[in-house]
Amino acid sequence: MAAPSLEAVVALAKRRGFVFQSSEIYGGLNGVWDFGPMGVELLRNLKEVWWQAMTQREDIEGLDAAILMHPRVWEASGHVEQFSDPMVDNKVSKMRYRADTLIEDFIERLRNTGREQEAHYWEERLRQATEPRDYYRIIVEAQIPDPVSGTREWTEVRHFNLMFKTFFGPVEDTSSIVYLRPETAQGIYVNFLNVLQSSRQKIPFGIAQIGKAFRNEVTTKNFLFRTREFEQMEMQYFVKPGTEQQWFDYWLQERYRWYRALGIPEERLRIKPHEKLAHYASAAVDIEFLFPFGWGELEGIHSRTDFDLRRHQEYSGKRLEYVDPVTRERYIPYVVETSAGATRSFLAFLCNAYDEEDIPADRGTRETRTVLRLHPALAPVKVAVFPLVNREGMPEVARKLYEELRRHLRAEYDDSGAIGRRYRRQDEIGTPFCVTVDGQTLQDETVTIRDRDTMEQIRLPLCRVLEYVRERVRPPLG
Numbered sequence: 001m002a003a004p005s006l007e008a009v010v011a012l013a014k015r016r017g018f019v020f021q022s023s024e025i026y027g028g029l030n031g032v033w034d035f036g037p038m039g040v041e042l043l044r045n046l047k048e049v050w051w052q053a054m055t056q057r058e059d060i061e062g063l064d065a066a067i068l069m070h071p072r073v074w075e076a077s078g079h080v081e082q083f084s085d086p087m088v089d090n091k092v093s094k095m096r097y098r099a100d101t102l103i104e105d106f107i108e109r110l111r112n113t114g115r116e117q118e119a120h121y122w123e124e125r126l127r128q129a130t131e132p133r134d135y136y137r138i139i140v141e142a143q144i145p146d147p148v149s150g151t152r153e154w155t156e157v158r159h160f161n162l163m164f165k166t167f168f169g170p171v172e173d174t175s176s177i178v179y180l181r182p183e184t185a186q187g188i189y190v191n192f193l194n195v196l197q198s199s200r201q202k203i204p205f206g207i208a209q210i211g212k213a214f215r216n217e218v219t220t221k222n223f224l225f226r227t228r229e230f231e232q233m234e235m236q237y238f239v240k241p242g243t244e245q246q247w248f249d250y251w252l253q254e255r256y257r258w259y260r261a262l263g264i265p266e267e268r269l270r271i272k273p274h275e276k277l278a279h280y281a282s283a284a285v286d287i288e289f290l291f292p293f294g295w296g297e298l299e300g301i302h303s304r305t306d307f308d309l310r311r312h313q314e315y316s317g318k319r320l321e322y323v324d325p326v327t328r329e330r331y332i333p334y335v336v337e338t339s340a341g342a343t344r345s346f347l348a349f350l351c352n353a354y355d356e357e358d359i360p361a362d363r364g365t366r367e368t369r370t371v372l373r374l375h376p377a378l379a380p381v382k383v384a385v386f387p388l389v390n391r392e393g394m395p396e397v398a399r400k401l402y403e404e405l406r407r408h409l410r411a412e413y414d415d416s417g418a419i420g421r422r423y424r425r426q427d428e429i430g431t432p433f434c435v436t437v438d439g440q441t442l443q444d445e446t447v448t449i450r451d452r453d454t455m456e457q458i459r460l461p462l463c464r465v466l467e468y469v470r471e472r473v474r475p476p477l478g
């Protein structure tokens with residue numbers, strides 16, 4: 001299966017109601033997207049499969065913390081001071097870039113034109129850059145042109161904090177500033193004691209959460225990949241200091257296995273260690289997916305030491321320690337984090353599932369079938385029911401079956417157009433099974449059930465359809 005173009009995926013997403021541009025009738029809002037009827041089902045299924053894998057086990061509790069948090073949280077976490085990107089403007093085109101991305105794109109252009117040695121030199125310089133002035137020097141010394149205007153007239157590089165600010169309550173002054181959370185993780189740290197005391201967990205244990213996060217990204221790109229409003233699925237696992245490497249390895253393996261179990265092939269997944277560690281991390285790797293535009297991070301696995309709990313202890317004045325019930329040893333736990341993007345994974349699963357194949361059509365011709373080969377647990381619609389023709393009692397039987405199925409799973413009823421066209425409509429949204437009520441059904445109470453991927457059909461008693469579909473759309477756990 002060849003990788004599709006991003007344009008083909010975006011077009012299907014719009015055409016079939018997966019994703020729409022936010023506020024489209026007003027010209028759209030950059031970096032913000034809405035999930036349509038099919039998209040909302042896929043996203044909910046994706047989150048549900050993650051939730052089950054993470055919380056249907058003894059050692060993990062769930063949480064749903066509020067998006068708005070006390071502003072001191074973000075001082076303690078380091079986000080007020082450090083959560084920024086280096087930003088540069090071109091004075092002629094007025095285009096704004098992330099300085100590191102501008103340099104990376106320049107390096108790639110060098111490489112594509114065979115200037116490997118130069119590419120290597122600037123790559124090393126970029127790797128060592130930490131301050132705005134380091135990026136500025138590279139841009140000036142390498143004489144990087146603006147991709148839009150071709151000019152080399154740049155402003156200084158400045159830090160740009162990515163947190164959205166808003167005002168809490170009726171007074172709009174600096175004392176009422178709160179932030180839209182840029183990650184869900186902090187809601188877990190500040191609730192560590194609450195969860196510990198209200199559950200019967202002992203270390204090691206984890207807290208999982210799914211929720212919206214907001215980042216005022218300097219540039220957004222590649223559809224759902226980098227957006228300003230997105231959703232995360234994060235789990236923080238609290239461990240005894242000294243055991244963090246073992247848990248880091250465990251969770252990396254578990255999370256990699258999860259993507260594989262949901263149908264992402266080995267050749268489109270890779271594990272990449274971070275070159276620069278975030279301010280909180282002692283070890284970090286990304287699980288990356290091969291998107292149509294290249295490799296991109298899906299999920300980070302981070303060993304965060306006791307950085308977060310220690311800082312919240314310091315800033316809040318509340319002890320965030322764990323007392324071992326057997327040894328009475330007292331310590332601040334270390335944290336291993338699994339941090340996945342729900343909306344970014346949505347894009348990965350969509351790209352991974354998208355396929356076009358050439359198949360025989362009527363009278364010796366051929367046609368292109370667009371099919372979403374989604375794992376059945378992720379598919380928005382699990383089963384579609386068709387009467388072969390709209391007469392001879394077939395619609396009545398088909399309707400009855402549909403009414404029974406829809407009480408248990410997401411089903412569709414379709415009686416319009418040729419049967420081949422109905423199959424194509426379901427293929428495009430990834431429906432794994434299509435059931436057809438035909439002449440034989442009226443005689444022996446069997447129906448055909450067609451498999452989306454192989455297009456093969458078998459006959460099944462009407463009364464076994466629900467059980468057949470239900471067994472095959474079950475999410476893989478773990």
Ligand code: GAP
Pocket residue numbers: 182183184185215217224225226227228229230231232234297298299300337339340341342343344345
């Ligand atoms: N708590 C750690 C944390 O937030 P991160 O690497 O900044 O780590 C984790 O983000 C995941 O969130 C990423 O792997 C990605 O899937 C998703 N993510 C981050 N920024 C995003 C954005 N602007 N748009 C979509 N997804 C994003």
